[in-house]
Amino acid sequence: MLLAATAGGGLAPAAHANTTPYEMTRMVPAGAGYQSALRAEINHWTTGRIAAAALNDDTGNAIGRGSDAVPPADGWNDLAAPWKGQGLITRTAGKLLLRVNNAATGQFDHLAACTATVAQSANRSVAVTAGHCFREQLGSNLGGPNHIAVNAVFIPGFDGTHLTRIPANLTDPQAINDYVQNTPLPSPDIAPYGVWGVTRVWLTNTWAWNKNNFSGNDMAAFLVDNPDATAPIQDITGGQAIAFDHPRGQFVTAFGYPTFNRVSSSGSAQWYAPQYDGNNLPLFGVPGANGVPAGQVRTYDGRTLFASRGATTLDTGGNVDDIMPMAQAQGSSGGPWLDTFAPATGTGTLIGVMSHFVSSSSGGFGFDQIWNPARPYMAGTHFADQERAVYQTASAATPRA
Numbered sequence: 001m002l003l004a005a006t007a008g009g010g011l012a013p014a015a016h017a018n019t020t021p022y023e024m025t026r027m028v029p030a031g032a033g034y035q036s037a038l039r040a041e042i043n044h045w046t047t048g049r050i051a052a053a054a055l056n057d058d059t060g061n062a063i064g065r066g067s068d069a070v071p072p073a074d075g076w077n078d079l080a081a082p083w084k085g086q087g088l089i090t091r092t093a094g095k096l097l098l099r100v101n102n103a104a105t106g107q108f109d110h111l112a113a114c115t116a117t118v119a120q121s122a123n124r125s126v127a128v129t130a131g132h133c134f135r136e137q138l139g140s141n142l143g144g145p146n147h148i149a150v151n152a153v154f155i156p157g158f159d160g161t162h163l164t165r166i167p168a169n170l171t172d173p174q175a176i177n178d179y180v181q182n183t184p185l186p187s188p189d190i191a192p193y194g195v196w197g198v199t200r201v202w203l204t205n206t207w208a209w210n211k212n213n214f215s216g217n218d219m220a221a222f223l224v225d226n227p228d229a230t231a232p233i234q235d236i237t238g239g240q241a242i243a244f245d246h247p248r249g250q251f252v253t254a255f256g257y258p259t260f261n262r263v264s265s266s267g268s269a270q271w272y273a274p275q276y277d278g279n280n281l282p283l284f285g286v287p288g289a290n291g292v293p294a295g296q297v298r299t300y301d302g303r304t305l306f307a308s309r310g311a312t313t314l315d316t317g318g319n320v321d322d323i324m325p326m327a328q329a330q331g332s333s334g335g336p337w338l339d340t341f342a343p344a345t346g347t348g349t350l351i352g353v354m355s356h357f358v359s360s361s362s363g364g365f366g367f368d369q370i371w372n373p374a375r376p377y378m379a380g381t382h383f384a385d386q387e388r389a390v391y392q393t394a395s396a397a398t399p400r401a
Helices: 034-043 047-054 173-181 205-210 233-237 385-396
Strands: 093-102 108-118 126-129 135-137 146-156 196-203 220-225 251-256 306-311 321-325 336-342 347-358 377-382
Touching: 034 146, 034 196, 047 093, 047 108, 047 173, 093 126, 108 146, 108 233, 108 251, 108 347, 126 347, 126 385, 135 205, 146 220, 146 233, 196 205, 196 385, 205 385, 220 385, 251 321, 251 347, 251 377, 306 321, 321 347
Parallel strands: none
Antiparallel strands: 093 108, 093 146, 108 126, 126 220, 135 146, 146 196, 196 220, 251 306, 251 336, 321 377, 336 347, 347 377
């Protein structure tokens, strides 16, 4: 997921100054049934469900039957490029997969994918991402669909190269559901460090209250566990250093798993997306959907970790976000923004996470409706007091308790 600038029935109320983190309902309850519930959460994510959540779909139906990524004719650049390096980032960054309900009705709504990162922590079990991956309200908090994640897993080092798409001949919803239920669990080539169940989630106070980007603080920290692991995740993958109230205006390297830069079959498209023909096939060699030169048009498919590099500017629209020009897309939400990133070792200092599209280098939403074309800038949540409180609470929590 990646939120665009939102507008609804009115502005959200002013953000709370309270830094007390908000804990969501536990995804894996403590007690005698903990291990069996954890295993059930993980086993829900067959390769079919992972494909439905994590791979693009050209029809806009979110069922993982799209075409594979096509790079820009002019070549990848610092706006976004597949990460070909090695080092710590290939283990700490990963795919966050979520089963999302309508919060008002409690009924299943959709599957979704974000990006998350293992951070160094006292309990060695913490990963961080965007708050909207777990809880969001599209539009202001006065109206609009209200979504909440009820099941989630984290796959560090996710590699979607060999993840099989849902067969194109399956069109009936029941047939698709039967198919994804009976596909196997992911193998080590997809999940080289295992599949980790999300057990507990904390949001910033402001995000828990507003659930949209009018007020920022779009960050979450969560605990992960694996019933077959004898050590916490940080002992297996390592963890990125994390900092709060870091100096602004830094040169940052941001990572994410962009899944799709065309939002729906209605034709809405993000900045660098192509035009599509009547059969929902992308068109190349012509300017993109938003007039971007043909040489910069590209698509994504959710299989690969991408890196974006550039100098950040401060959002002057009232939020505490950092702004950066880049060509990431949905699916990169929650991806790490790293200062002093060293490509040779894959290490840096985690100072923020990918949040949403903005209209310019100074931020500002422009009151675009949620699926309107995004501008070529992304906002990252800059870690400050509320994010520190969330991280410290998660870091101090006792895993498996």
